[in-house]
Amino acid sequence: MAKKLISSVRGMNDILFDKTPIWQYVETAIKQVLDSYGYQEVRLPILETTELFSRSIGEVTDIVEKEMFSFIDRNGDNLTLRPEGTAGCVRAGIQHGLFHNQTQKLWYIGQMFRHERPQQGRYRQFNQIGAEVYGLKGPDIDAEIILMTARFWRQLGLNNLTLQINSLGSVEARTVYKQKLVDYLSDYYEQLDSDSQRRLRTNPLRILDSKNPQMLPIIAKAPQLLEYLDTESQEHFSQLRELLDKVGIKYQINPCLVRGLDYYNRTVFEWVTDCLGAQGTVCAGGRYDSLVEQIGGKATPAIGFAMGIERLVLLLLQSDLPIPTNSPDIYLILVGNEQVINHGWCLAESLRDALPNLRLVVNCGDGSFKSQFKRADKSGAKLALVLAEDELANQKIALKYLREKRPQVILEQSELINYLKNLD
RNA sequence: GUGAGCGUAGCUCAGUUUGGUAGAGUCCCGGAUUGUGAUUCCGGUAGUCGUGGGUUCGAGUCCCAUCGUUCACCCCA
Structure with a gap:
Protein backbone atom coordinates (compact mmCIF):
# COMPACT_ATOMS: atom_id res chain seq x y z
CA MET A 1 0.00 0.00 0.00
CA ALA A 2 2.66 2.46 1.05
CA LYS A 3 4.26 4.12 -1.95
CA LYS A 4 8.00 4.12 -2.18
CA LEU A 5 9.42 7.23 -0.60
CA ILE A 6 10.75 9.77 -3.09
CA SER A 7 13.80 11.59 -1.81
CA SER A 8 15.93 14.37 -3.23
CA VAL A 9 18.52 13.58 -5.87
CA ARG A 10 21.88 12.61 -4.45
CA GLY A 11 24.06 15.58 -3.58
CA MET A 12 21.19 18.05 -4.00
CA ASN A 13 20.08 19.32 -0.62
CA ASP A 14 17.06 21.13 0.71
CA ILE A 15 17.93 24.22 2.71
CA LEU A 16 15.26 24.54 5.37
CA PHE A 17 14.16 27.37 7.62
CA ASP A 18 16.77 26.56 10.24
CA LYS A 19 19.47 27.50 7.72
CA THR A 20 17.88 30.15 5.48
CA PRO A 21 18.51 33.03 7.90
CA ILE A 22 22.26 32.46 7.72
CA TRP A 23 22.10 32.09 3.93
CA GLN A 24 20.25 35.37 3.68
CA TYR A 25 22.80 36.97 5.97
CA VAL A 26 25.69 35.84 3.75
CA GLU A 27 24.00 36.85 0.52
CA THR A 28 22.92 40.25 1.82
CA ALA A 29 26.38 41.10 3.16
CA ILE A 30 28.12 40.15 -0.07
CA LYS A 31 25.60 41.87 -2.33
CA GLN A 32 26.05 45.02 -0.29
CA VAL A 33 29.81 44.98 -0.86
CA LEU A 34 29.45 44.24 -4.59
CA ASP A 35 27.02 47.11 -4.84
CA SER A 36 29.38 49.44 -3.03
CA TYR A 37 32.13 48.69 -5.60
CA GLY A 38 29.77 49.47 -8.48
CA TYR A 39 29.24 45.92 -9.74
CA GLN A 40 25.94 45.16 -11.46
CA GLU A 41 23.89 42.00 -11.16
CA VAL A 42 23.12 39.73 -14.11
CA ARG A 43 20.76 36.74 -13.95
CA LEU A 44 21.73 33.98 -16.32
CA PRO A 45 20.20 30.65 -17.38
CA ILE A 46 21.05 27.48 -15.50
CA LEU A 47 20.97 25.53 -18.76
CA GLU A 48 23.37 26.23 -21.61
CA THR A 49 24.49 24.35 -24.69
CA THR A 50 27.10 21.72 -23.84
CA GLU A 51 29.48 23.17 -26.41
CA LEU A 52 29.80 26.39 -24.43
CA PHE A 53 31.42 24.56 -21.54
CA SER A 54 33.57 22.17 -23.55
CA ARG A 55 34.97 25.14 -25.47
CA SER A 56 35.62 27.32 -22.43
CA ILE A 57 36.51 25.08 -19.51
CA GLY A 58 38.65 22.75 -21.59
CA GLU A 59 37.87 19.43 -23.26
CA VAL A 60 40.21 17.38 -21.11
CA THR A 61 39.35 18.79 -17.71
CA ASP A 62 37.59 16.52 -15.22
CA ILE A 63 34.64 18.88 -15.15
CA VAL A 64 33.90 18.47 -18.83
CA GLU A 65 34.99 14.85 -19.12
CA LYS A 66 33.01 13.33 -16.27
CA GLU A 67 31.28 15.83 -14.01
CA MET A 68 28.67 17.58 -16.13
CA PHE A 69 24.95 16.96 -16.00
CA SER A 70 24.35 16.80 -19.75
CA PHE A 71 21.38 15.51 -21.70
CA ILE A 72 19.70 15.64 -25.06
CA ASP A 73 16.46 17.61 -24.99
CA ARG A 74 13.32 17.07 -27.06
CA ASN A 75 14.78 18.90 -30.04
CA GLY A 76 17.92 16.82 -30.01
CA ASP A 77 20.03 19.66 -28.63
CA ASN A 78 22.88 18.78 -26.30
CA LEU A 79 22.37 20.80 -23.12
CA THR A 80 24.21 21.00 -19.80
CA LEU A 81 23.36 22.27 -16.34
CA ARG A 82 26.02 24.92 -15.80
CA PRO A 83 29.03 23.63 -13.79
CA GLU A 84 30.29 27.19 -13.23
CA GLY A 85 29.22 30.73 -13.98
CA THR A 86 31.95 32.32 -16.07
CA ALA A 87 31.21 30.66 -19.40
CA GLY A 88 27.55 31.70 -19.33
CA CYS A 89 28.48 35.24 -18.34
CA VAL A 90 30.90 35.54 -21.27
CA ARG A 91 28.30 34.07 -23.62
CA ALA A 92 25.68 36.58 -22.44
CA GLY A 93 28.11 39.47 -22.75
CA ILE A 94 28.98 38.60 -26.32
CA GLN A 95 25.35 37.97 -27.24
CA HIS A 96 24.23 41.37 -25.94
CA GLY A 97 27.21 43.32 -27.17
CA LEU A 98 28.37 44.26 -23.70
CA PHE A 99 32.04 44.05 -24.57
CA HIS A 100 31.98 46.39 -27.54
CA ASN A 101 34.35 49.22 -26.57
CA GLN A 102 33.03 49.05 -23.03
CA THR A 103 34.12 47.89 -19.66
CA GLN A 104 31.73 45.88 -17.51
CA LYS A 105 31.73 44.95 -13.84
CA LEU A 106 29.18 42.19 -13.35
CA TRP A 107 28.14 39.77 -10.62
CA TYR A 108 25.82 36.79 -10.40
CA ILE A 109 24.48 34.32 -7.87
CA GLY A 110 23.03 30.91 -8.48
CA GLN A 111 23.12 27.14 -8.49
CA MET A 112 25.88 25.21 -10.23
CA PHE A 113 25.94 21.48 -10.92
CA ARG A 114 28.76 18.95 -10.93
CA HIS A 115 28.38 15.20 -10.77
CA GLU A 116 30.95 14.52 -8.06
CA ARG A 117 30.90 12.23 -5.04
CA PRO A 118 29.40 14.41 -2.28
CA GLN A 119 31.39 15.20 0.83
CA GLN A 120 31.75 18.06 3.28
CA GLY A 121 31.57 21.35 1.38
CA ARG A 122 31.04 19.61 -1.97
CA TYR A 123 27.62 18.90 -3.39
CA ARG A 124 26.20 18.10 -6.81
CA GLN A 125 24.05 21.19 -6.72
CA PHE A 126 25.87 24.05 -5.06
CA ASN A 127 25.59 27.81 -4.92
CA GLN A 128 28.12 30.35 -6.03
CA ILE A 129 28.37 34.09 -6.01
CA GLY A 130 30.80 35.33 -8.62
CA ALA A 131 31.93 38.54 -10.25
CA GLU A 132 33.50 39.18 -13.64
CA VAL A 133 35.18 42.29 -15.06
CA TYR A 134 35.61 42.78 -18.80
CA GLY A 135 37.67 45.21 -20.84
CA LEU A 136 40.35 46.08 -18.30
CA LYS A 137 43.81 44.60 -18.67
CA GLY A 138 45.85 46.32 -15.99
CA PRO A 139 46.84 44.99 -12.58
CA ASP A 140 44.73 47.65 -10.87
CA ILE A 141 41.52 45.73 -11.54
CA ASP A 142 43.16 42.50 -10.34
CA ALA A 143 43.90 44.34 -7.12
CA GLU A 144 40.37 45.72 -6.85
CA ILE A 145 38.89 42.24 -7.20
CA ILE A 146 41.14 40.94 -4.45
CA LEU A 147 40.46 43.93 -2.20
CA MET A 148 36.75 43.41 -2.66
CA THR A 149 36.95 39.74 -1.70
CA ALA A 150 38.95 40.69 1.38
CA ARG A 151 36.16 43.08 2.29
CA PHE A 152 33.59 40.26 2.02
CA TRP A 153 35.29 38.40 4.85
CA ARG A 154 35.57 41.54 6.97
CA GLN A 155 31.90 42.24 6.37
CA LEU A 156 30.95 38.69 7.37
CA GLY A 157 33.30 38.65 10.36
CA LEU A 158 35.45 35.80 9.03
CA ASN A 159 39.12 36.02 9.95
CA ASN A 160 40.41 32.50 9.30
CA LEU A 161 40.95 32.85 5.55
CA THR A 162 44.31 33.28 3.91
CA LEU A 163 45.06 34.62 0.46
CA GLN A 164 47.29 32.81 -1.98
CA ILE A 165 48.28 34.33 -5.29
CA ASN A 166 50.30 33.27 -8.29
CA SER A 167 50.80 34.20 -11.91
CA LEU A 168 50.39 31.71 -14.72
CA GLY A 169 51.91 34.08 -17.28
CA SER A 170 50.83 34.25 -20.87
CA VAL A 171 49.44 31.24 -22.66
CA GLU A 172 52.66 31.00 -24.66
CA ALA A 173 54.91 31.18 -21.61
CA ARG A 174 52.81 28.59 -19.86
CA THR A 175 53.00 26.23 -22.84
CA VAL A 176 56.79 26.45 -22.80
CA TYR A 177 56.86 25.88 -19.06
CA LYS A 178 54.43 22.99 -19.28
CA GLN A 179 56.78 21.20 -21.66
CA LYS A 180 59.74 21.81 -19.35
CA LEU A 181 57.77 20.41 -16.45
CA VAL A 182 56.67 17.33 -18.38
CA ASP A 183 60.27 16.73 -19.45
CA TYR A 184 61.46 17.00 -15.87
CA LEU A 185 58.75 14.82 -14.39
CA SER A 186 59.08 12.19 -17.09
CA ASP A 187 62.59 11.47 -15.79
CA TYR A 188 60.99 10.48 -12.47
CA TYR A 189 58.02 8.69 -14.03
CA GLU A 190 58.54 5.50 -12.03
CA GLN A 191 58.54 7.43 -8.75
CA LEU A 192 55.32 9.29 -9.45
CA ASP A 193 52.11 8.00 -7.87
CA SER A 194 49.39 6.78 -10.18
CA ASP A 195 47.43 10.04 -9.93
CA SER A 196 50.45 12.06 -10.95
CA GLN A 197 51.26 9.68 -13.79
CA ARG A 198 47.76 10.23 -15.10
CA ARG A 199 47.99 13.99 -14.66
CA LEU A 200 51.26 14.04 -16.58
CA ARG A 201 49.07 13.41 -19.60
CA THR A 202 45.93 15.32 -18.62
CA ASN A 203 46.98 18.34 -16.55
CA PRO A 204 50.68 18.35 -15.60
CA LEU A 205 50.52 21.65 -13.70
CA ARG A 206 48.20 20.03 -11.17
CA ILE A 207 50.95 17.64 -10.08
CA LEU A 208 52.52 20.64 -8.34
CA ASP A 209 49.41 20.75 -6.15
CA SER A 210 49.64 17.06 -5.13
CA LYS A 211 48.71 16.20 -1.55
CA ASN A 212 50.85 13.09 -1.52
CA PRO A 213 53.86 13.83 0.76
CA GLN A 214 55.98 11.36 -1.21
CA MET A 215 55.70 13.66 -4.20
CA LEU A 216 57.10 16.66 -2.31
CA PRO A 217 60.83 16.05 -2.92
CA ILE A 218 60.26 15.66 -6.64
CA ILE A 219 58.01 18.72 -6.80
CA ALA A 220 60.45 20.80 -4.79
CA LYS A 221 63.17 20.41 -7.41
CA ALA A 222 60.86 20.91 -10.37
CA PRO A 223 61.27 23.95 -12.62
CA GLN A 224 59.34 26.98 -11.32
CA LEU A 225 56.59 28.54 -13.36
CA LEU A 226 57.47 32.02 -12.10
CA GLU A 227 60.91 31.74 -13.68
CA TYR A 228 59.39 31.14 -17.08
CA LEU A 229 57.02 34.11 -17.05
CA ASP A 230 57.16 36.49 -19.97
CA THR A 231 58.35 39.97 -19.03
CA GLU A 232 54.93 41.58 -19.42
CA SER A 233 53.36 39.05 -17.06
CA GLN A 234 56.20 39.55 -14.59
CA GLU A 235 55.59 43.28 -14.68
CA HIS A 236 51.85 42.79 -14.26
CA PHE A 237 52.38 40.49 -11.29
CA SER A 238 54.83 42.76 -9.52
CA GLN A 239 52.54 45.77 -9.95
CA LEU A 240 49.69 43.77 -8.47
CA ARG A 241 51.82 42.78 -5.48
CA GLU A 242 52.86 46.38 -5.00
CA LEU A 243 49.26 47.51 -4.93
CA LEU A 244 48.29 44.81 -2.45
CA ASP A 245 51.26 45.75 -0.25
CA LYS A 246 50.30 49.42 -0.34
CA VAL A 247 46.74 48.74 0.76
CA GLY A 248 47.98 46.30 3.39
CA ILE A 249 46.49 43.03 2.16
CA LYS A 250 48.46 40.02 3.37
CA TYR A 251 49.10 37.24 0.86
CA GLN A 252 51.30 34.26 0.18
CA ILE A 253 52.80 33.63 -3.23
CA ASN A 254 52.09 30.00 -3.96
CA PRO A 255 53.98 28.88 -7.07
CA CYS A 256 52.02 25.63 -7.01
CA LEU A 257 48.71 27.42 -7.29
CA VAL A 258 47.34 26.51 -10.70
CA ARG A 259 43.66 26.49 -11.45
CA GLY A 260 41.77 23.53 -12.76
CA LEU A 261 40.07 25.36 -15.58
CA ASP A 262 42.04 25.80 -18.78
CA TYR A 263 41.09 29.40 -19.48
CA TYR A 264 43.12 31.15 -16.78
CA ASN A 265 46.26 33.19 -17.46
CA ARG A 266 48.39 35.66 -15.49
CA THR A 267 46.89 36.41 -12.06
CA VAL A 268 45.24 33.57 -10.16
CA PHE A 269 44.25 33.63 -6.50
CA GLU A 270 42.50 31.55 -3.85
CA TRP A 271 41.18 32.25 -0.39
CA VAL A 272 41.71 29.08 1.62
CA THR A 273 40.96 27.84 5.11
CA ASP A 274 41.99 24.77 7.07
CA CYS A 275 38.63 24.63 8.86
CA LEU A 276 36.70 22.77 6.17
CA GLY A 277 38.60 19.52 5.75
CA ALA A 278 39.45 18.63 2.19
CA GLN A 279 37.40 21.37 0.56
CA GLY A 280 39.40 24.32 1.86
CA THR A 281 39.02 26.71 -1.05
CA VAL A 282 36.28 29.21 -0.28
CA CYS A 283 36.81 31.69 -3.08
CA ALA A 284 38.96 31.47 -6.17
CA GLY A 285 39.49 33.21 -9.43
CA GLY A 286 41.86 34.75 -11.86
CA ARG A 287 42.43 36.45 -15.16
CA TYR A 288 41.14 34.88 -18.39
CA ASP A 289 42.16 37.23 -21.18
CA SER A 290 41.65 34.81 -24.06
CA LEU A 291 38.27 33.34 -23.14
CA VAL A 292 36.00 35.93 -24.76
CA GLU A 293 37.75 35.48 -28.09
CA GLN A 294 37.77 31.71 -27.64
CA ILE A 295 33.99 31.70 -27.29
CA GLY A 296 33.58 33.85 -30.37
CA GLY A 297 33.73 37.45 -29.24
CA LYS A 298 36.19 40.20 -29.91
CA ALA A 299 39.38 39.79 -27.86
CA THR A 300 38.59 41.26 -24.44
CA PRO A 301 40.69 41.07 -21.29
CA ALA A 302 38.77 39.72 -18.30
CA ILE A 303 39.13 38.68 -14.69
CA GLY A 304 36.71 37.06 -12.30
CA PHE A 305 36.20 34.90 -9.26
CA ALA A 306 33.57 32.74 -7.62
CA MET A 307 32.90 31.71 -4.06
CA GLY A 308 31.00 28.73 -2.69
CA ILE A 309 28.16 29.85 -0.48
CA GLU A 310 27.86 26.44 1.20
CA ARG A 311 31.46 26.75 2.34
CA LEU A 312 30.94 30.26 3.68
CA VAL A 313 27.88 29.07 5.59
CA LEU A 314 29.87 26.16 7.04
CA LEU A 315 32.59 28.57 8.17
CA LEU A 316 30.08 30.87 9.84
CA LEU A 317 28.40 27.93 11.59
CA GLN A 318 31.79 26.84 12.94
CA SER A 319 32.71 30.30 14.16
CA ASP A 320 31.65 31.96 17.39
CA LEU A 321 29.86 34.68 15.44
CA PRO A 322 26.24 35.19 16.40
CA ILE A 323 24.00 33.29 14.01
CA PRO A 324 21.19 35.49 12.76
CA THR A 325 17.64 34.34 13.32
CA ASN A 326 14.32 35.47 11.98
CA SER A 327 12.27 34.81 15.09
CA PRO A 328 9.33 37.13 15.60
CA ASP A 329 9.31 40.21 17.77
C1' G B 1 35.35 6.93 -10.45
C1' U B 2 38.39 4.49 -5.71
C1' G B 3 38.55 3.42 -0.30
C1' A B 4 36.77 3.31 4.77
C1' G B 5 32.83 4.21 8.50
C1' C B 6 27.61 4.56 9.39
C1' G B 7 21.84 3.52 8.22
C1' U B 8 16.95 1.41 14.67
C1' A B 9 10.79 6.83 16.66
C1' G B 10 10.44 13.70 13.58
C1' C B 11 15.74 14.43 15.99
C1' U B 12 20.24 12.26 18.98
C1' C B 13 21.43 7.39 19.95
C1' A B 14 21.58 2.32 22.96
C1' G B 15 20.55 -2.75 21.66
C1' U B 16 24.40 -6.36 17.12
C1' U B 17 29.93 -9.42 20.54
C1' U B 18 26.58 -14.60 22.55
C1' G B 19 19.81 -14.78 17.17
C1' G B 20 14.39 -15.49 21.45
C1' U B 21 7.86 -10.19 22.37
C1' A B 22 11.36 -2.88 19.91
C1' G B 23 14.37 0.63 24.05
C1' A B 24 16.13 5.63 26.23
C1' G B 25 16.56 10.83 25.88
C1' U B 26 14.52 14.76 23.13
C1' C B 27 10.43 16.76 20.33
C1' C B 28 5.11 16.94 20.06
C1' C B 29 0.11 16.49 22.71
C1' G B 30 -2.42 16.47 27.52
C1' G B 31 -2.40 17.00 32.91
C1' A B 32 -0.16 18.73 38.00
C1' U B 33 -5.48 25.04 42.19
C1' U B 34 -9.94 25.56 35.18
C1' G B 35 -5.57 33.48 32.82
C1' U B 36 0.83 32.71 31.75
C1' G B 37 5.99 29.98 28.55
C1' A B 38 11.34 28.50 29.19
C1' U B 39 12.69 24.70 35.14
C1' U B 40 10.32 20.20 37.81
C1' C B 41 6.73 15.91 38.14
C1' C B 42 2.96 12.50 35.79
C1' G B 43 0.65 10.44 31.40
C1' G B 44 0.15 9.78 26.01
C1' U B 45 1.27 9.59 20.46
C1' A B 46 5.36 7.90 17.72
C1' G B 47 9.52 2.73 14.23
C1' U B 48 7.32 -3.32 8.42
C1' C B 49 15.20 -1.67 12.79
C1' G B 50 17.37 1.80 4.73
C1' U B 51 15.62 -1.89 0.84
C1' G B 52 15.63 -6.90 -1.34
C1' G B 53 17.16 -11.83 -0.98
C1' G B 54 19.39 -15.97 1.99
C1' U B 55 20.56 -19.14 6.59
C1' U B 56 17.28 -20.53 10.88
C1' C B 57 11.79 -23.29 14.41
C1' G B 58 12.88 -17.98 15.08
C1' A B 59 16.88 -12.32 12.33
C1' G B 60 17.38 -5.29 14.39
C1' U B 61 21.36 -9.02 15.49
C1' C B 62 24.54 -13.89 10.98
C1' C B 63 25.52 -14.06 5.22
C1' C B 64 24.94 -11.79 0.17
C1' A B 65 23.31 -7.88 -2.83
C1' U B 66 21.57 -3.03 -3.41
C1' C B 67 20.47 2.04 -2.18
C1' G B 68 21.44 6.14 0.89
C1' U B 69 24.79 8.89 3.97
C1' U B 70 29.56 10.66 6.10
C1' C B 71 34.69 11.37 5.59
C1' A B 72 39.09 10.84 2.71
C1' C B 73 41.34 10.13 -2.33
C1' C B 74 40.24 12.54 -6.82
C1' C B 75 38.23 17.22 -8.34
C1' C B 76 37.14 22.06 -7.14
C1' A B 77 33.88 26.99 -5.15
Missing part, protein backbone atom coordinates in the same frame (compact mmCIF):
# COMPACT_ATOMS: atom_id res chain seq x y z
CA ILE A 330 5.83 39.56 19.10
CA TYR A 331 3.50 36.58 19.51
CA LEU A 332 -0.16 37.53 19.92
CA ILE A 333 -2.09 35.19 22.20
CA LEU A 334 -5.85 35.10 21.64
CA VAL A 335 -8.12 33.25 24.07
CA GLY A 336 -11.87 33.53 24.04
CA ASN A 337 -14.95 33.75 21.89
CA GLU A 338 -15.30 34.80 18.28
CA GLN A 339 -15.32 38.51 19.19
CA VAL A 340 -11.93 38.20 20.86
CA ILE A 341 -10.46 36.43 17.84
CA ASN A 342 -11.92 38.91 15.37
CA HIS A 343 -10.73 41.87 17.38
CA GLY A 344 -7.30 40.27 17.69
CA TRP A 345 -6.89 40.00 13.94
CA CYS A 346 -7.94 43.61 13.42
CA LEU A 347 -5.49 44.73 16.07
CA ALA A 348 -2.70 42.70 14.46
CA GLU A 349 -3.33 44.24 11.06
CA SER A 350 -3.33 47.76 12.52
CA LEU A 351 0.03 47.02 14.18
CA ARG A 352 1.42 45.87 10.85
CA ASP A 353 0.14 49.06 9.21
CA ALA A 354 1.80 51.25 11.81
CA LEU A 355 5.05 49.27 12.18
CA PRO A 356 6.02 47.78 8.81
CA ASN A 357 9.22 46.18 10.11
CA LEU A 358 7.51 44.46 13.02
CA ARG A 359 7.63 40.69 12.97
CA LEU A 360 4.31 39.66 14.46
CA VAL A 361 2.88 36.17 14.74
CA VAL A 362 -0.77 35.73 15.63
CA ASN A 363 -1.78 32.49 17.30
CA CYS A 364 -3.65 30.26 14.86
CA GLY A 365 -5.65 27.29 15.98
CA ASP A 366 -7.20 27.11 19.40
CA GLY A 367 -5.31 26.51 22.57
CA SER A 368 -5.34 27.21 26.27
CA PHE A 369 -3.36 30.07 27.72
CA LYS A 370 -0.77 27.51 28.65
CA SER A 371 -0.39 26.00 25.21
CA GLN A 372 -0.42 29.38 23.49
CA PHE A 373 2.33 30.62 25.80
CA LYS A 374 4.30 27.51 24.97
CA ARG A 375 3.99 28.31 21.28
CA ALA A 376 4.98 31.91 21.95
CA ASP A 377 8.10 30.76 23.75
CA LYS A 378 9.01 28.25 21.08
CA SER A 379 8.62 30.86 18.36
CA GLY A 380 11.48 32.79 19.92
CA ALA A 381 9.39 35.94 20.20
CA LYS A 382 10.69 38.62 22.53
CA LEU A 383 7.23 39.70 23.64
CA ALA A 384 3.84 38.10 24.11
CA LEU A 385 0.67 40.12 23.78
CA VAL A 386 -2.39 38.66 25.47
CA LEU A 387 -5.92 39.43 24.37
CA ALA A 388 -8.81 37.61 26.06
CA GLU A 389 -12.34 38.45 27.08
CA ASP A 390 -11.33 40.63 30.05
CA GLU A 391 -8.98 42.72 27.93
CA LEU A 392 -11.51 43.02 25.15
CA ALA A 393 -14.15 44.27 27.55
CA ASN A 394 -11.79 46.90 29.05
CA GLN A 395 -10.06 47.97 25.80
CA LYS A 396 -6.76 46.77 27.34
CA ILE A 397 -4.04 44.38 26.31
CA ALA A 398 -1.43 42.51 28.38
CA LEU A 399 2.21 42.60 27.35
CA LYS A 400 4.68 40.10 28.75
CA TYR A 401 8.47 40.05 28.27
CA LEU A 402 9.47 36.49 27.44
CA ARG A 403 13.27 36.95 27.37
CA GLU A 404 13.97 39.33 30.23
CA LYS A 405 12.90 39.70 33.81
CA ARG A 406 10.41 42.53 33.64
CA PRO A 407 6.91 42.64 35.05
CA GLN A 408 3.97 42.11 32.77
CA VAL A 409 2.27 45.38 31.85
CA ILE A 410 -1.37 46.14 31.07
CA LEU A 411 -1.79 48.77 28.35
CA GLU A 412 -4.69 50.63 26.85
CA GLN A 413 -5.05 49.25 23.34
CA SER A 414 -4.83 52.83 22.04
CA GLU A 415 -1.38 53.19 23.65
CA LEU A 416 0.02 49.98 22.22
CA ILE A 417 1.50 51.30 18.98
CA ASN A 418 3.32 54.13 20.72
CA TYR A 419 4.59 51.79 23.42
CA LEU A 420 6.03 49.43 20.80
CA LYS A 421 7.55 52.29 18.80
CA ASN A 422 9.50 53.40 21.85
CA LEU A 423 10.84 49.95 22.63
CA ASP A 424 13.73 49.84 20.15
